[in-house]
Amino acid sequence: MSTPAAPPVRELLVSARRRALALAPRRSDYADLPRSWRHDLVAGLTVAVVALPLALGFGVASGLGAGAGLVTAIVAGAVAAVLGGSHLQVSGPTGAMAVVLLPVVARHGTEAVPVVAIMAGGIVVLAGVLGLGRLVAYVPWPVVEGFTVGIGVVIALQQVPLALDTAPGPGENAALVAWGTLAAVDWSAAVAPLVVVALAVTVMLVLPRLHRGLPASLLAVVAATLLAEAAHLDVARIGPLPDLLAAPSLPVVDLATTSALFSSALAVAALAALESLLSARVADGMADDIGRTSPNRELFGQGLANIASGLVGGLPATGAIARTAVNVRTGARTRVAALTHAVVLTAVVLVAAPLVARIPLSALAAVLLVTAARMIDVRTAVQVCRSGRAGALVLLATLAVTVAFDLVMAVEVGVAVAAVLALRAVARSSGLHREPLPGADGDTLGADAEHALLHEHIAVYRVDGALFFADVRRFLDELALVSDVRVVVLRLGAVRVLDASGARALADVVTDLRRRGIHVLLKGLRPEHRRLAEGVGVIDALQDPDHLFDDLGAALEHARAHVRGTLPTTRMG
Incomplete structure (x- = not known):
């Protein structure tokens, strides 16, 4: 029963050998020497x-x-x-x-x-x-x-x-x-x-x-x-x-x-x-x-x-x-x-x-x-400062800490300031946008007129950019204002970054909307984000795991069916 463990051990040994060889000197280090030795001696001197x-x-x-x-x-x-x-x-x-x-x-x-x-x-x-x-x-x-x-x-x-x-x-x-x-x-x-x-x-x-x-x-x-x-x-x-x-x-x-x-x-x-x-x-x-x-x-x-x-x-x-x-x-x-x-x-x-x-x-x-x-x-420092406030602040913070404290702390502070400013920029470029639905103005006939009536009770929101710890508060605050609809469709296809905090905020939003009687559908959740969403409870928070859609038309059809089933018959007639 011990034989299955042999291949992993062999793989580890092969990997270790490869790593050791990558760190060792080799003949190719001096491949150019026959042609360059005079230049090398002059340069060394x-x-x-x-x-x-x-x-x-x-x-x-x-x-x-x-x-x-x-x-x-x-x-x-x-x-x-x-x-x-x-x-x-x-x-x-x-x-x-x-x-x-x-x-x-x-x-x-x-x-x-x-x-x-x-x-x-x-x-x-x-x-x-x-x-x-x-x-x-x-x-x-x-x-x-x-x-x-x-x-x-x-x-x-x-x-x-x-x-x-x-x-x-x-x-x-x-x-x-x-x-x-x-x-x-x-x-x-x-x-x-x-x-x-x-x-x-x-x-x-x-x-x-x-x-x-x-x-x-x-x-x-x-x-x-x-x-x-x-x-x-x-x-x-x-x-x-x-x-x-x-x-x-x-x-x-x-x-x-x-x-x-x-x-x-x-x-x-x-x-x-x-x-x-x-x-x-x-x-x-x-x-x-x-x-x-x-x-x-x-x-x-x-x-x-x-x-x-x-x-x-x-x-x-x-x-x-x-x-x-x-x-x-x-x-x-x-x-x-x-x-x-x-x-x-x-x-x-x-x-x-x-x-x-x-x-x-x-x-x-x-x-x-x-x-x-x-x-x-000075010229390069001026170029950094002209690149924007963020670059100037990072340079000046690193410079000040270097002089006042030590170099390692300066790099740590500089990288931290740069990271905070970068996250701030990403958060600002992200957003939550309510999108108009086709035929929502009611100026249509027949089935389109029925859709327009149903769409009065459906809201579609598009999440852009990143949904992560630096931006979740704004995301929660905006969706907390939703109250005049029966179905919310969240379009997530444009979300490039999703971390644990963002996924947890999404689960909280779904739970809060459902508690207020609002049906939630998710459209366009990327495959690389699916595992995280499942791990923090986003899928469990949905009323049904089938409320995940890849196509907006299918999501809207499901939303209309839900609204149609909840509206009074006289209203639909």
Whole structure:
């Protein structure tokens, strides 16, 4: 008797194997390599030049130091390049992640960050295995833009202490910290770092106008470092880099620690998944002729990249939109470009660590200030606001929550506001309309005249759009006014959306009308809505299950027969 269970077990095993193969690297990932390896190497070198100051800067901005940012770019970048679902994605530390990590460092210390990276990585791996990668498609455009602008504002605010070489003010919120820093700064001591910032910003703004191919951020850091060295400026430096290529080690944690860090790990995981998938989507749009991203495999690879980064003392990582865009623009075709970027950064650690140690922190602040300014795309934000009040409200709500609270809450609030406004729009587009019946004016003879007399006691209502929880009150209120007829025909063929609340409201309406002696017929109930209607009692509420019709003529004929049987004989005569 156990043999019937075998096929389902076999099917489960086949399905599990198919899922595992879909998440695994494959030879086709490098199909274009024989033709594109030169372009991939050049793209990887270019991305490494762009990524070096950003990795150092985001490491400092997160509170763990420049070395942690660099090792994250190397380890997470290499793992995600091989195991991720995008051929062109470049991963590493990002500004959004630095924003999320600062409160973690403030509450639990720097030693908690690798633990959070490992925990978050495990959550993201699980999301990939469960097939949750496609959920990013449900994040509305205004939420993405508000989120991006908010990140830019927060990153800029975070650079205030570094740009002034001043201890940050109290608090966790970036705006409050920036305000506290400005209130306590010694402006005479801040002149030197501000000079470094001014020079670096100027180089980053001017060089692209002279030649777009120049690595402006790297050259800005070099120029600022040379100025600080030549003028013997008293500014804070990165300092000696730690042993960035140490053997992986598992942090020592206990149950209390993991419980305290779980909410932070969940927030980091949500951000890592969201930002990585959005970045991969940008890459897909820029390179239409290259294979599309596999979202679930991308989550799987990014999760493993975060685990690897945490094991070597690094930060949580995500796909980096700016670096990915540079990778695509410089001709990358395969994952070898992102791998080359990680190899070049490794060479920097091994060869140029003493030079990196002399970089002023204020120079990195300047790089991140310009990066933040470029993230704030005013033109796109204006387009969102011009799209309508709903888009503007969603963007502004997401932006405000990002600056005031945190990024994950901002996405949650933005999606919630967008959903409420969308439901409101759907509810407004829905309606209940009373329709005239043929011959109801009585200006006919014979049988038509009889129909006109009968139609005085019949009302036909058409329900349009959606019948769901956001609209049921209006539906009930309008039909509650019906009192001058003996039969109500409800036309439901135009109902596109019917949920449990709407179906229950329909059952209540049928019950209420019957209680008042009004016969109810339903016409055009869609097959996909039939099961729900039966489940919540709509069919049971009808006087007879045969009071469901697909044809309006048949419904009216039944209604006329019912009225004919209830009218006094003298009236019909």
